[in-house]
Structures are given as C-alpha cells and as structure tokens.
Amino acid sequence: MDDVFEWKDDFVTGNQQIDNEHKQLFQQVNELYDMFSDTKKYHKQISEKVINLKTVLIKHLYEENELFEKYNISEKEAHLKAHDEIIKTINDLENYNLSSLIVALLLCDVIINYFLEHFPKYDKKYIPELNEKMSIKH
Ligand SMILES: [Fe+2]
Numbered sequence: 001m002d003d004v005f006e007w008k009d010d011f012v013t014g015n016q017q018i019d020n021e022h023k024q025l026f027q028q029v030n031e032l033y034d035m036f037s038d039t040k041k042y043h044k045q046i047s048e049k050v051i052n053l054k055t056v057l058i059k060h061l062y063e064e065n066e067l068f069e070k071y072n073i074s075e076k077e078a079h080l081k082a083h084d085e086i087i088k089t090i091n092d093l094e095n096y097n098l099s100s101l102i103v104a105l106l107l108c109d110v111i112i113n114y115f116l117e118h119f120p121k122y123d124k125k126y127i128p129e130l131n132e133k134m135s136i137k138h
C-alpha cells in the first residue's frame with residue numbers, strides 16, 4: 001500500500017539522528033493508517049502501535065530538548081515550550097474516556113501537525129546552528 005503521508009525532502013535536516021527519528025515517526029504513522037483499513041482485524045495492533053508511537057514521539061522530543069541544552073541553542077525556550085505543549089496534548093489523550101480508535105486518530109493528527117507546523121517553525125530553524133556546533137565540539 002502507498003504511504004498516506006509522503007516523506008518529503010523538505011523534512012531532511014542533515015542531522016542524522018534527528019532525520020532518523022523523524023523518518024521513524026513518519027513510518028509509524030503510515031503503518032497505523034494502514035491498520036485503519038480494517039479496525040476490527042487490527043484492533044490489538046492499533047493499540048500496541050499507539051503505545052509505541054507515543055513512546056517514540058516523546059523520546060524524540062526529549063532528545064531534541066537535551067540537544068538544545070547541551071549545545072545551548074539560541075531561542076531554545078520557545079521550542080522547549082512548544083515541545084511541552086505537544087507532550088501535554090499526548091498525555092491528555094489518556095484523561096478522557098476516548099475509544100482507542102479516536103486516540104489513534106488524534107495521535108496521528110498530532111504527528112502530522114508536528115511536521116506541517118512545528119517542524120518548519122522550530123526544528124528547521126535550529127538545525128543549522130546545531131549541526132555547526134556539533135561539528136565544532138566533536
Ligand atoms: Fe523533531
């Protein structure tokens with residue numbers, strides 16, 4: 001099956017670690033979307049995938065946070081705050097009595113928004129500075 005969400009060259013930052021994690025997020029959202037084609041059949045896998053996807057996303061955001069701190073990236077405060085909001089949105093999904101399918105769809109939405117809105121606004125901007133600082137420090 002074709003991917004619903006297509007990876008674009010625009011998403012490449014040139015930072016290997018970050019690119020790999022972003023690609024992994026993309027791949028997992030697509031895998032989750034494929035399972036929506038038969039929610040009865042894939043019911044269990046969808047729940048498992050949601051747990052996994054949440055873990056991958058939160059881990060990624062914390063890794064970015066650590067990089068901002070380690071390399072003292074400028075304007076990191078706004079980016080950290082944006083990450084906090086995403087993490088809160090994800091954690092909040094558990095506070096409502098939503099069906100697992102709705103949670104899965106909302107999670108996909110959070111990740112797609114990450115690439116369409118958060119990525120160009122934040123990620124794309126700090127990467128050149130990060131890459132430069134990383135190459136100096138290594
Ligand atoms: Fe990111």
Ligand SMILES: [Fe+2]
Pocket residue numbers: 064079083118122123
């Ligand atoms: Fe980010």
